[in-house]
Amino acid sequence: MTTTNEDNLEYINHVTEEDVKYVLKSSGFTNNDITYNYVVKNASNKMLGFLSDYWRLQVVVKSKSQKQVLSFFIKAVSRSNAAKAKVVKELNLFEKESTFYSVIKTALYVPGLKPWSAELITTLNDAMVFQDLNAMQYTLRNKFQRFDTAHTLQALQTLSRFHGSSIIFEIKKSKELRKPFSINDEFGQYLDNGAYISTDPWYIQCMTGVLEAVRIYSKYHTDSKVMKEIESRWTDIWNTACNLSESSPKRTKVICHRDLWVNNVLFHYKADTNEPDDCVLVDFQAVKCQPPAADVMLLLYCNLEPKFREENMKMFLNYYYEQLKIVLNDNSVRINDVLPKEEFLATSEEYRLWGVVVCACLIPQFWVDDELTKSIFCDAVQFNEILSKDKASFIKKMMQENEDYKISVMNIFNEIVERYCIQK
Template sequence: MAAPIREDDCKTAVQNLLGTEDFVLEGLTVRGVGDGNAAGFMGRHCKLTVAVRVGGELRELRFFAKLPPATKSHRAFVIDAKLFHRECVAYTCLAPMMNDALPHNLSIPYPRCYFSRDTVNPEITPVPGSAEEEIIILEDVSFRGCEFREGFPTMDLHHCRVVMRSLARLHAASILYEHRRRPSPDESLGPRSFLDDLWKPGIARSYAQSCSRTVATASACLWPEEFGNGRDAEVFSAMVKAWDLLFDAGTAFPQYSNIMCHGDTWTNNILFSYEETEGGCKVPVDCVFVDLQIVQYVPPVTDILVFLHIGTRREFRERHTKSLLELYHKTLGEYVGTDLLERVLPFSALLQSHADLRAIGLIIPAAYLPVIFEDMVKGGEKSGEPMDIDEAILKDRGETIASNCKLSQAYGERIMECFRECLEGLGLW
């Protein structure tokens, strides 16, 4: 069901888009985004169509709106973990600063934000559509020709190359901002001061604990000869240690430069634009990243690890990771210049950071994929019900995952490959 959107909020978004108050709002249509890819896991999404009259001309403007989840426990998770707060600040503060650091003909691959209202009182659940409810109103990038890849397909080499080039542009903006900005006594708006406390909330640690316990239990069920007889405790301990590396990624390896990373570069958060070849094939040419709820100030390889380990299969990564890192690094140098790149991130450092932080690329898919692919077990049918956050990610679901692996061959293949690579990469197999 579409969440109600206040007319005053829409007027402000239109004013910010047009750069003038000289317009008349003629009509507003709100359409809730359904249960497909674009619905998101951590919020309610709506598309807005706004009819405005400007100088006697009737125009139709399109927006995309994001609101926190409606169910109490799900909303509490998003608010307590400051996911919505981070996204508001990322769109309204950090993104403009980074855009200003790029040459005028370039922009970071994010949607433009036209209005946001952050949490007023985290202890109170506001009435939907009220002046207290959090909201972010963005451009609808589908009108730029951007689209999701439906069904969470694995990424082929063409799509991976597009993502590497767009990540390089995003990361270049952060590098250039840090390099060009003048020292100021007011550091409150800088990426470092805002993102240093990213993982401080206890709810994030609870999530890590439940994900670790889930992998440990599932491993004992799936491979009892390897992880039965109490070895699940060893798996749990190794997983918690790997999550600690994620939480401390910005400080664990001081030899690597930190930048503002997207932090959640999996399939559902990437929209691609395409060109059609003479033969009628659609070829990806660019992409936009959405959902800035987990922006991080960490080594840039973090975004690459999350994208590749969720979006591609193990055999693909073994064949193509180095060439994709080379493409990313070459493109990054085109934006920031080779001299600055060699000071900030020489290719040898990128390769070594990929090895040192690889555990991040192992644990994130182990947490995400069992939730993402659960519809495989149901024959692709969606329940239509909102996610039960406690059931989905805040409890030990290991036995359920192991059972689902037996119910669905496709699900079992993806999850068991993911878990086995994780266990091997952590030195447990």
């Protein structure tokens, strides 16, 4: 589990006195008799995500009768990296995520259903204020430590609650309107493809960067005939993965997270044990409606060692489906009426391609030592270069310098080659 040394965190002044008053008011503190003091620090001495700045606000509130210590987590449009802020603005990510938390998540609320994400307290100018999950004993795993069975099942259980909320909402609205209703009917403008578009510079850099690594480090790199076959299919395969992001009227769809790498999945543990007893998801900038299998396969591809994933695939798919069935049954919905198991299993196999390609886009960045991650991706020039101009050079450099990086990342790249490029 990841821990942070609070003493080494940098104090910052991006949150004003008026901001703190607004946060307190949003938290129910409207009594003028209270006094308070506060401190704002960087949320971690590690890099928690790639596109935002993260702060932690602690407020000590005093009244005549008591003293309370309140902790908040703040996610903000970057003030330290112009390239990151530019991406967030161009893709409308701040508005998309703040609308998800303040409007869509509210609509998805199911009474009695265990939470599947942090609670949004309020929004500030270019920042969102959340309950502090760390103060509630939720922690990140070491990103180099793959999920075992217990963590995978806990994450799938949370995913089933998230997806089940979508299904229940659609059914409820359909009954109210007395006609079929889709989440896209009401929130479609906030549920777009993001950067998963075949013409997007970021996606193109992912596609070409992975192919360049395959040309050099794949076990087929010396076989010109096989490499020619790989290259001839490559663009079509990546375009097909993008097409899986498009809505299909024939499939049951839910709001999918679509960014389920390790830092977006936080676990709570039983006292004095390493056994997880709860899990929540964070960072909903990439949300879009897709079949539930899209998220399930992405979670398994991003966080499990490949051999372990395949050995236990059937168990994990069955577990997710049974957990979704429980959520729906508890809300008087028959799962066979909305997602027959045959459909779920078929889409899971189809959406392997989505899982492995999105993982191939993400793993070259997150499978990097924290200090190196900060030095590279906190620099605006390097960030922009890797993001949209020359990702291949970054991947090749990392593979030349780090054997573990090369093995772990190439495992995913090679799976694309062997599942989808080479004629069996």
